[in-house]
Amino acid sequence: MSKGKILVVEDEVSLARFIELELTFEGYNVVVAHDGKDGLNMFEKQKYDLVLLDIMLPGIDGMEICRRIRKLSNVPIIILTAKDGVSDKVTGLDSGASDYITKPFAIEELLARMRAAMRHVQTFDVRINSIMFKDMVIDTDKRMVHVAGIAVELTKKEYELLLYLVKNKNIVLTRSQIFNKVWGYDYLGETNVVDVYIRYLRAKIDEKFGRRYIFTARGVGYYMSDEK
Ligand code: CA
Numbered sequence: 001m002s003k004g005k006i007l008v009v010e011d012e013v014s015l016a017r018f019i020e021l022e023l024t025f026e027g028y029n030v031v032v033a034h035d036g037k038d039g040l041n042m043f044e045k046q047k048y049d050l051v052l053l054d055i056m057l058p059g060i061d062g063m064e065i066c067r068r069i070r071k072l073s074n075v076p077i078i079i080l081t082a083k084d085g086v087s088d089k090v091t092g093l094d095s096g097a098s099d100y101i102t103k104p105f106a107i108e109e110l111l112a113r114m115r116a117a118m119r120h121v122q123t124f125d126v127r128i129n130s131i132m133f134k135d136m137v138i139d140t141d142k143r144m145v146h147v148a149g150i151a152v153e154l155t156k157k158e159y160e161l162l163l164y165l166v167k168n169k170n171i172v173l174t175r176s177q178i179f180n181k182v183w184g185y186d187y188l189g190e191t192n193v194v195d196v197y198i199r200y201l202r203a204k205i206d207e208k209f210g211r212r213y214i215f216t217a218r219g220v221g222y223y224m225s226d227e228k
Contacts, residue, residue, distance in 0.1 A: 002029040004049030004118060009039030009065065010080060011057050015103075019052065022107045036060030043069055044132055050118055051077045052110075053097070055088050063088075063095045070096035071137055071149060072130065076117035078110075133166045133224065134213065136205075147209050154204065157182065161197050162205075165214065165224040174221040198222055 006028045010016040013034060020030045031048075033039035036059035043051065043065075051069065055062035066077055079092040079100040092100050098117045101110055129141040137146045143159055145152045154162065160182045165173065175194045183193060190196075198214060206213050215225045 003027045005029045005031070005047065006114075007031050007033065007039065007043055007048045007051045009033045009036065009051065009057065009062070010054040011035055012054070019107075019110070022111075026111060036062070036065055040065055040068060044072075048075055050114055051075055052080060052114075053077055054080045055092065056082065063091055066092060066095040066097050068132075068135075071146070072132065076114075078113055078117055080105075131163075131166055133169060134211070134226070136166070136213070138163060138166060147205060150209075152204055152208075154201075157197060158200055158204070161194075162201055165222065169224040170226060172217040172220055172223045178221060194222075 003026065006023055008016055008019050008023075008030060010019065010032070011034050016032050016034060020032050023030045031042055031046075033042050036057040038059070039053070039057070040060060053062045053065060057065075060068075062079060066079065069075065069077060076098040077096065079088070079097045081088040081092065081100050081102055088100070099113050101113055129139065131138045131140065135148045139145075140163070145154055145159065145162065161178065164178065164181050178194045179187070182197075183189075187193070202214055212227070213224055215223050215227070217223060
């Protein structure tokens with residue numbers, strides 16, 4: 001029986017491999033990512049008991065990963081810092097890391113810190129009922145939306161429209177698809193209601209946060225895009 005599932009995000013391949021072998025030998029189930037983006041993607045896909053996170057990573061750096069993970073979960077995070085990275089330690093703990101360990105480290109010390117970090121946390125994990133998109137988190141239990149950690153107040157229809165777009169991200173949805181899904185065939189109001197509500201959402205999200213979430217497929221409909 002596995003002692004727990006560990007996500008290792010470390011771009012030094014030989015160090016990552018070493019950690020993977022040692023932890024596997026100790027009875028952990030280990031998943032390795034070699035860059036920040038992969039690490040975050042892997043985190044979003046499944047549940048982990050602990051994350052070992054390097055700070056200097058290609059793609060998204062460790063601090064940013066730490067902050068993003070914290071919006072979703074209180075999984076223990078141990079950051080792996082370079083020798084003199086004192087400021088990394090402080091920033092890491094500020095970003096929500098549980099602990100840090102300085103490279104190079106003895107595997108016994110890492111194992112001890114992992115055990116301690118996992119003992120101290122009763123993992124809550126909200127992801128089963130939440131959806132992440134860029135820096136947006138939709139809590140589908142509470143029907144709450146946060147962008148960059150800030151709550152966004154949406155009406156019922158705005159929320160349903162947003163959810164439909166996010167669930168079908170990167171797919172162009174026609175006005176009639178959106179209309180039928182969000183308002184239903186029985187709706188007797190104006191048919192331009194889709195465009196009106198897209199405008200409402202853009203005002204509350206895209207314009208307010210200065211990022212593009214909702215794209216227009218001219219003459220067809222709308223879509224949420226992973227594009228920046
Ligand atoms: Ca590194």
